[in-house]
Amino acid sequence: MGSPFPAIFSLVIVFSVFLLAQSSTIGVDYISRLLEIQDRERAPPSVQVTAAVGVLGRLLPSHSSGFEFLIVSKEQCGGESCFIIRNHPSATTPGAPEILIAGVTGVEVLAGVHWYLKYWCGSHISWEKTGGVQLHSIPKLGFLPRVQDSGVLVQRPVPWNYYQNAVTSSYSFAWWDWRRWEKEIDWMALHGINLPLAFTGQEAIWRKVFQKFNISSSELDDFFGGPAFLAWSRMGNLHRWGGPLPQSWFDQQLSLQKKILSRMYELGMTPVLPAFSGNVPAALKSMFPSAKITRLGNWFSVKSDLRWSCTYLLDATDPLFIEIGKAFIEKQLDGIFIRQYIYLFDTFDENTPPIDDPDYISSLGAAIFKGMQSGDSDAVWLMQGWLFSYDPFWRPPQMKALLHSVPVGKLVVLDLFAEVKPLWITSEQFYGVPYIWCMLHNFAGNIEMYGVLDAVASGPVEARISENSTMAIFNHIFCILQLKVGVGMSMEGIEQNPVVYDLMSEMAFQHKTVDVQAWIDLYSTRRYGHSIPLIRDAWNILYHTIYNCTDGAYDKNRDVIVAFPDIDPSFMVLEEMCHHQDKLVPKGELLENEYLYEKPHLWYSTSDVIRALELFIMSGDKLSGSNTYRYDLVDLTRQALAKYANQLFLTIIEAYQLNDIHEVSYHSQKFLELVEDMDMLLACHEGFLLGPWLESAKQLARDAEQEKQFEWNARTQITMWFDNTEEEASLLRDYGNKYWSGLLQDYYGPRAAIYFKFLKESLQNGHSFRLKNWRHSQNRQFSLYLELNSFDLGLRSMANNGSSGGATWADQWDYNPDPVSVPDNNKKNTSNYKQKVGEGLGKTKAVASTGVKKVKEGTAVGFQWIKDKTTDVRLPLLFYGYRDHDSLIWYIVLHSSGITSPSLFLSDQSFLEKYGVAAAIASDGKGLLAATSDDRRWRYWKDEEDGNDGKMKMEMRRLFFTTDPVY
Numbered sequence: 001m002g003s004p005f006p007a008i009f010s011l012v013i014v015f016s017v018f019l020l021a022q023s024s025t026i027g028v029d030y031i032s033r034l035l036e037i038q039d040r041e042r043a044p045p046s047v048q049v050t051a052a053v054g055v056l057g058r059l060l061p062s063h064s065s066g067f068e069f070l071i072v073s074k075e076q077c078g079g080e081s082c083f084i085i086r087n088h089p090s091a092t093t094p095g096a097p098e099i100l101i102a103g104v105t106g107v108e109v110l111a112g113v114h115w116y117l118k119y120w121c122g123s124h125i126s127w128e129k130t131g132g133v134q135l136h137s138i139p140k141l142g143f144l145p146r147v148q149d150s151g152v153l154v155q156r157p158v159p160w161n162y163y164q165n166a167v168t169s170s171y172s173f174a175w176w177d178w179r180r181w182e183k184e185i186d187w188m189a190l191h192g193i194n195l196p197l198a199f200t201g202q203e204a205i206w207r208k209v210f211q212k213f214n215i216s217s218s219e220l221d222d223f224f225g226g227p228a229f230l231a232w233s234r235m236g237n238l239h240r241w242g243g244p245l246p247q248s249w250f251d252q253q254l255s256l257q258k259k260i261l262s263r264m265y266e267l268g269m270t271p272v273l274p275a276f277s278g279n280v281p282a283a284l285k286s287m288f289p290s291a292k293i294t295r296l297g298n299w300f301s302v303k304s305d306l307r308w309s310c311t312y313l314l315d316a317t318d319p320l321f322i323e324i325g326k327a328f329i330e331k332q333l334d335g336i337f338i339r340q341y342i343y344l345f346d347t348f349d350e351n352t353p354p355i356d357d358p359d360y361i362s363s364l365g366a367a368i369f370k371g372m373q374s375g376d377s378d379a380v381w382l383m384q385g386w387l388f389s390y391d392p393f394w395r396p397p398q399m400k401a402l403l404h405s406v407p408v409g410k411l412v413v414l415d416l417f418a419e420v421k422p423l424w425i426t427s428e429q430f431y432g433v434p435y436i437w438c439m440l441h442n443f444a445g446n447i448e449m450y451g452v453l454d455a456v457a458s459g460p461v462e463a464r465i466s467e468n469s470t471m472a473i474f475n476h477i478f479c480i481l482q483l484k485v486g487v488g489m490s491m492e493g494i495e496q497n498p499v500v501y502d503l504m505s506e507m508a509f510q511h512k513t514v515d516v517q518a519w520i521d522l523y524s525t526r527r528y529g530h531s532i533p534l535i536r537d538a539w540n541i542l543y544h545t546i547y548n549c550t551d552g553a554y555d556k557n558r559d560v561i562v563a564f565p566d567i568d569p570s571f572m573v574l575e576e577m578c579h580h581q582d583k584l585v586p587k588g589e590l591l592e593n594e595y596l597y598e599k600p601h602l603w604y605s606t607s608d609v610i611r612a613l614e615l616f617i618m619s620g621d622k623l624s625g626s627n628t629y630r631y632d633l634v635d636l637t638r639q640a641l642a643k644y645a646n647q648l649f650l651t652i653i654e655a656y657q658l659n660d661i662h663e664v665s666y667h668s669q670k671f672l673e674l675v676e677d678m679d680m681l682l683a684c685h686e687g688f689l690l691g692p693w694l695e696s697a698k699q700l701a702r703d704a705e706q707e708k709q710f711e712w713n714a715r716t717q718i719t720m721w722f723d724n725t726e727e728e729a730s731l732l733r734d735y736g737n738k739y740w741s742g743l744l745q746d747y748y749g750p751r752a753a754i755y756f757k758f759l760k761e762s763l764q765n766g767h768s769f770r771l772k773n774w775r776h777s778q779n780r781q782f783s784l785y786l787e788l789n790s791f792d793l794g795l796r797s798m799a800n801n802g803s804s805g806g807a808t809w810a811d812q813w814d815y816n817p818d819p820v821s822v823p824d825n826n827k828k829n830t831s832n833y834k835q836k837v838g839e840g841l842g843k844t845k846a847v848a849s850t851g852v853k854k855v856k857e858g859t860a861v862g863f864q865w866i867k868d869k870t871t872d873v874r875l876p877l878l879f880y881g882y883r884d885h886d887s888l889i890w891y892i893v894l895h896s897s898g899i900t901s902p903s904l905f906l907s908d909q910s911f912l913e914k915y916g917v918a919a920a921i922a923s924d925g926k927g928l929l930a931a932t933s934d935d936r937r938w939r940y941w942k943d944e945e946d947g948n949d950g951k952m953k954m955e956m957r958r959l960f961f962t963t964d965p966v967y
């Protein structure tokens with residue numbers, strides 16, 4: 001059987017030939033030595049094979065016997081890490097393995113499996129939340145496609161494939177149990193990742209270390225952040241926020257870390273461990289009065305509240321620094337059977353050193369390294385290069401001083417945002433220091449379809465072959481690549497844009513720039529398991545629009561719905577809605593100017609994207625059974641509607657500025673309906689639900705108190721993030737925003753409604769927009785959204801004792817008068833304001849004529865079209881959602897009179913098993929059939945309230961944890 005994908009097929013052969021001709025590297029420097037040590041210290045081959053077999057068994061149990069795995073040496077790979085895919089010698093014997101996959105480690109073996117599944121079986125692997133895997137295209141056992149007789153050998157162009165960002169542990173992994181971790185480690189191995197961060201549970205180690213220095217438990221309670229904020233307490237950005245950590249947390253996380261490290265070891269990965277960066281508890285200062293401990297400045301706390309801001313930093317030149325650094329590394333390695341040599345630490349990440357003297361910086365760097373080395377003499381320092389692009393403090397002399405403070409090869413920099421702002425180009429290859437080319441791609445786990453596929457497909461290759469590259473150091477004398485370092489993925493949050501990660505992970509094995517055009521065609525086929533021309537066309541559009549962002553902006557999601565502008569609408573200059581997209585942090589630095597707000601990011605033609613959506617919907621009949629398709633359909637519709645909402649918001653503001661209360665009412669109503677629609681839409685896929693995030697947090701709690709605390713952490717991180725006062729929102733408000741069903745309905749929607757209420761009030765009563773009152777209400781809304789009674793960080797005192805008693809937020813803002821009256825003394829700089837208004841209106845009018853036209857002709861038409869289509873087209877979409885924290889709510893929207901058999905949903909065994917319930921539309925088109933896993937019998941339901949728009953909407957509630965269904 002030949003390969004169904006000849007293009008890629010021959011590409012692989014070309015690589016193989018090219019690579020085999022290359023000579024092996026000569027281990028002369030630290031990195032080569034490190035690689036040697038890594039090879040030596042790896043788990044025995046049999047352990048790695050067993051671990052790889054385990055991964056295959058979880059991924060594809062039906063085909064476990066079709067593959068055989070083998071660990072081979074680098075010599076068998078031409079001196080580098082590689083995988084080799086061969087037809088199994090006994091493949092002709094019935095029941096014998098058909099494909100033999102060899103690799104230098106378990107990771108290469110599994111990367112080989114993935115490669116084979118992709119390019120011989122046309123399948124696809126993504127995170128469960130992004131639609132999961134598409135493995136239906138794999139032929140049955142006995143029919144696995146053969147590779148060419150000589151086999152296929154694919155080498156790594158660079159030895160390391162790095163994974164994670166220091167904050168991914170909080171944005172994505174905060175609440176994971178071992179089951180979820182195991183899946184992720186499987187994912188890592190299949191994607192060829194061999195250098196992952198392993199940061200879990202380090203607080204338990206810190207506690208042991210600081211207790212050795214006589215810091216008490218209660219003093220440590222003040223030091224560690226809460227479970228959802230550990231990434232930032234580790235970096236010294238904050239302390240105590242969301243804490244204290246209960247004893248059970250330390251135990252649980254430490255035992256989790258042991259499992260994580262063991263599994264990584266078994267697969268042949270090299271986990272990257274944390275190291276001491278000088279961040280110490282306040283109490284250490286009184287314990288060691290003569291130590292050089294400074295208090296850092298405020299990091300995004302509204303009023304520099306000392307309860308959680310301004311942490312303490314021990315100077316790296318102090319002897320105590322080395323003592324603690326050593327103790328930490330020793331304690332970490334204590335009881336871990338693997339010897340590790342790579343440590344990540346970022347002393348200066350978002351914390352600037354006190355003096356910019358290069359000599360001082362150099363001594364700091366040297367001291368940090370010494371601390372690390374005294375705990376582990378072979379230590380290599382891995383550093384996120386984020387500070388160099390983000391903090392203007394780091395000019396070339398400072399940067400050079402830090403990079404050169406450590407022997408070359410002992411420090412490896414992560415070029416963290418290389419797909420957009422590659423530092424290797426502007427810093428003369430990090431002044432000769434080795435670096436890893438990383439794709440950052442995502443901020444704070446925000447949900448947005450976005451990517452720069454061309455840069456991903458070519459960037460790592462260009463960096464590697466560039467002159468004097470330190471991503472792969474070229475030896476001019478021997479004309480060989482002598483030192484190779486790595487590529488990586490450093491996203492802040494995962495489980496989004498699977499296409500980007502599918503391509504980027506492949507770059508760890510691609511030697512030449514990938515032809516994205518060909519790649520994307522194949523991608524759409526692999527992702528859904530069908531080759532459908534309409535869908536291919538749709539992906540082509542997406543490639544040229546959404547996935548070709550070349551404006552160099554940070555893709556922080558600042559869409560109006562999820563990052564509602566917090567400014568006075570009178571002064572909003574519509575045309576110039578701020579170009580602050582290239583700032584790292586929203587608003588923090590913009591506070592002086594209250595009239596600016598961050599413009600939502602838009603880098604493509606929305607009408608093109610609506611066309612792609614149209615093509616998606618047209619393919620619905622064929623692909624509706626595909627979970628990957630359903631995820632993409634929901635995501636793409638969400639994307640289109642989100643950008644439409646941004647336009648709608650501008651229309652509202654225009655109308656406000658023109659004093660047109662009718663238009664304000666009309667359009668704000670539309671906006672709120674849109675938010676409702678989107679909440680419903682998002683409830684159609686498991687990947688877009690708030691419930692699992694909250695529920696997974698509560699699952700880790702050991703008692704009711706912890707449950708409250710963890711839920712508070714989970715809710716706060718994705719909304720207000722950090723502290724607020726009665727009248728000021730958190731400076732990090734909405735930084736971690738999410739398009740999740742539940743949040744739109746219960747948080748973003750009501751917030752927008754409050755704003756619109758103030759708009760209308762202002763026009764009705766002829767007074768200016770009551771900015772303070774709005775902020776007050778907004779913050780109060782947040783407090784109520786938290787809906788917690790006793791977990792108290794001082795925030796509760798701000799909340800009114802409003803009993804929410806089951807009423808939604810919308811009820812409260814709608815029927816109650818504004819509960820607080822704040823005197824409107826917002827009158828400073830009046831003349832300045834007036835002038836701005838004048839300019840603003842002028843510009844507004846100019847934009848209005850074209851803008852309104854655009855909205856009407858473009859997006860609005862498109863939007864109407866989406867609405868019509870999604871009700872007309874026979875999409876057997878099951879709208880389900882688990883939107884609230886204590887109940888599972890089902891939405892079944894009748895989109896299809898064509899469904900006559902309930903087997904459609906019943907066939908989804910895993911769904912029924914997982915949620916204990918499934919539903920389908922009855923064949924009369926009016927009733928609903930529902931079944932539970934208890935007896936698997938369908939019961940007929942009819943929605944009495946069905947009505948006005950011909951769309952049956954039905955809601956079933958079922959308490960999530962009861963065995964007694966309420967219906």
Ligand SMILES: *[C@@H]1O[C@H](CO)[C@@H](O)[C@H](O)[C@H]1NC(C)=O
Pocket residue numbers: 212213214
């Ligand atoms: C901690 O306290 C013990 C008992 O008071 C004392 O002997 C020891 O020296 C102290 N250690 C440090 C590092 O201060």
Ligand SMILES: *[C@@H]1O[C@H](CO)[C@@H](O)[C@H](O)[C@H]1NC(C)=O
Pocket residue numbers: 428467468
């Ligand atoms: C590469 O290094 C050589 C020797 O140091 C230098 O002359 C040359 O300008 C460098 N090239 C680039 C592109 O930096």
Ligand SMILES: *[C@@H]1O[C@H](CO)[C@@H](O)[C@H](O)[C@H]1NC(C)=O
Pocket residue numbers: 454543544545548550
């Ligand atoms: C991406 O955008 C750039 C800049 O507009 C353009 O030159 C390039 O051709 C585009 N690439 C694709 C694949 O559309």
Ligand SMILES: *[C@@H]1O[C@H](CO)[C@@H](O)[C@H](O)[C@H]1NC(C)=O
Pocket residue numbers: 800801
């Ligand atoms: C809020 O409720 C608490 C407990 O029920 C009560 O002690 C307190 O006085 C109330 N505060 C206000 C402002 O009503």
